[in-house]
């Protein structure tokens with residue numbers, strides 16, 4: 177079947193033929209088996225299925241999918257390469273605009289982005305753009321033929337980057353390619369930000385992130401781990417040492433608690449701590465690894481986002497008999513990706529909707545044993561159209577728990593703003609960027625990712641890194 | 656990688672380690688700490704910086720062998736390297752000329768209080784140090800602290816050296832005698848800090864304690880280190896490690912410190928019998 181150059185406006189006949197090929201599924205680990213390990217859930221496409229899926233793309237002349245992508249990946253172009261069996265070429269096309277395709281293919285909310293605007297989705301199912309992206313990137317990595325992009329001659333100008341999350345890694349790569357002398361300063365002992373400490377192995381294997389970081393090193397990027405900007409050195413000290421521009425990509429790393437009685441009992445974790453222990457520190461392999469974690473039998477996770485899904489699925493894998501999502505609205509309002517909710521349901525997670533904790537109960541040794549909850553109902557839609565939950569009087573009841581994970585959001589970590597004079601932040605502590613370039617209230621200092629937007633997505637953080645790279649290039653070219 | 660320069664036992668289970676960390680050595684102030692991780696599979700543990708040498712680019716820490724990580728640490732030799740050292744973390748101690756200051760240190764906390772004694776002395780205070788241990792052989796830094804204090808009182812629980820009894824009793828006696836005390840720093844095991852605070856509170860003597868909560872990232876990202884101070888939740892790593900002792904909920908602190916007791920015992924046992932392969 178040849179479908180290159182065919183536009184949306186095709187004859188009825190060919191169109192019908194095409195719709196016969198359904199969106200290709202990705203084989204996955206059986207739910208019963210996978211909750212006993214931390215290995216990745218989907219196996220990825222084979223070459224054959226990737227080609228079949230790629231051929232579903234009708235190669236629109238005015239592709240709506242690209243408009244749905246925050247970094248303008250040349251979607252039809254990379255898919256065409258897959259359709260023709262040029263997998264390595266395909267990865268190259270991807271990397272022109274997206275420096276972490278193996279990551280994005282796995283964790284991007286494609287259903288709200290490129291796949292949402294895919295023309296095929298209007299009548300049937302959209303092209304599985306994310307799965308194809310993942311396929312091409314994995315193929316390239318496994319082939320050992322990872323292309324090293326061209327690096328411009330060194331211009332001797334030093335740029336410092338605080339934070340090795342998706343935003344920091346992206347800008348580092350972009351500036352290194354332009355010939356800058358780039359150093360990333362990362363607070364933790366490993367690079368990757370949320371990709372290594374937050375998102376679990378079963379959703380994003382850490383080897384992939386490591387390979388990407390290695391790729392950056394090959395471009396000449398220097399990475400200083402264990403380096404807390406604001407503590408080990410301040411941004412002003414970096415300028416004194418000869419850095420000419422600084423990018424702040426430190427994420428929205430501070431956990432939010434609900435400030436309800438008993439929240440400091442033992443066994444109550446922030447999602448950040450729970451996931452960091454398990455992912456970054458590999459507590460799921462304790463005692464082979466030295467970091468311990470409480471392996472609860474009755475685990476309640478508070479919240480309805482991706483972080484909550486990652487936490488509850490981690491709890492199952494750590495041996496929970498009852499793993500519960502506690503959410504004060506209903507499933508419709510849950511911000512988590514549908515795919516993750518579906519995975520969690522398959523694995524046996526219980527969803528307790530319209531429920532909110534009001535107090536924790538502990539035993540004499542200080543361990544949590546119960547969670548007092550209120551039933552909620554959705555009120556009339558407010559100004560924003562969201563129906564806000566209201567407690568039902570007298571609906572209190574207690575759920576037996578031995579572990580609780582609070583996943584109700586994060587806020588800005590104040591270390592960098594507090595130690596950088598003249599850096600403007602908004603009322604929530606996020607750094608104020610003047611425009612898309614990420615320029616802050618101080619000359620030469622740019623910021624992007626979650627520390628500007630609040631907790632968002634990998635791809636938006638990468639997009640911010642890219643835009644700041646262009647802005648810094650422009651700024652330093654004039655200097 | 657941070658090369659170890661010296662790793663020497665001060666007593667049966669307390670060890671002093673000096674290692675290279677040039678950037679931190681330049682920057683650190685009294686009261687701050689580091690987080691270290693021995694190797695790839697290691698855990699991250701916080702340790703107070705006892706001393707530093709900006710010229711040589713080294714840091715000194717003092718640790719007690721209490722579990723697998725500190726046992727492994729104690730087996731390392733000069734020339735070996737620590738994989739990760741992060742710091743300096745936490746807020747420096749607020750050092751001023753308070754007047755007459757009593758510094759109380761218990762157990763391995765003696766190592767932690769030592770840099771404060773040095774800094775307080777430098778700031779012009781009259782420093783009275785009370786340090787204690789279970790028994791004579793476990794006492795550390797007596798000489799160094801003596802040299803930096805106007806007066807030093809040593810106690811042992813078993814009476815094998817110095818005053819027989821607890822550090823708190825010595826402080827109580829000073830207060831009872833009507834000695835003027837402007838400020839107290841108390842660092843050591845939780846029960847000791849709690850008792851010292853009980854002693855000073857009725858007399859309104861400001862007492863600063865340094866808390867040793869469990870930590871993971873130590874940059875305010877996880878909340879593992881949360882404590883309750885004046886009824887409010889604080890993160891020891893970024894809001895502390897020093898707090899007004901009269902406001903600290905010590906019961907919560909000691910409960911939370913026991914979170915991993917069982918796991919740690921398991922890991923330590925496996926380590927000791929060599930069953931964990933490292």
Ligand SMILES: Cc1cc2nc3c(=O)[nH]c(=O)nc-3n(C[C@H](O)[C@H](O)[C@H](O)COP(=O)(O)OP(=O)(O)OC[C@H]3O[C@@H](n4cnc5c(N)ncnc54)[C@H](O)[C@@H]3O)c2cc1C
Pocket residue numbers: 283284285338339340341342343344361362363364367368369370371374375403404405406425426427428429451482483486589591592624625626627631632633634635637874
């Ligand atoms: C559990 C979880 C699951 C998620 N799932 C998804 C998903 O499926 N899809 C998706 O698109 N998004 C997801 N997100 C959101 C996404 O991961 C973030 O939006 C994205 O990582 C933000 O990137 P960033 O570069 O701004 O910051 P981060 O990834 O937060 O990285 C910041 C880095 O800066 C470091 N740092 C912090 N302070 C300092 C300092 N003072 N000095 C030096 N370094 C510092 C941190 O250690 C960290 O490494 C998830 C988030 C979490 C927590």
Ligand code: FES
Pocket residue numbers: 869870871872873874875876877878879880881890891892893
């Ligand atoms: S140790 Fe993680 S917030 Fe303090």
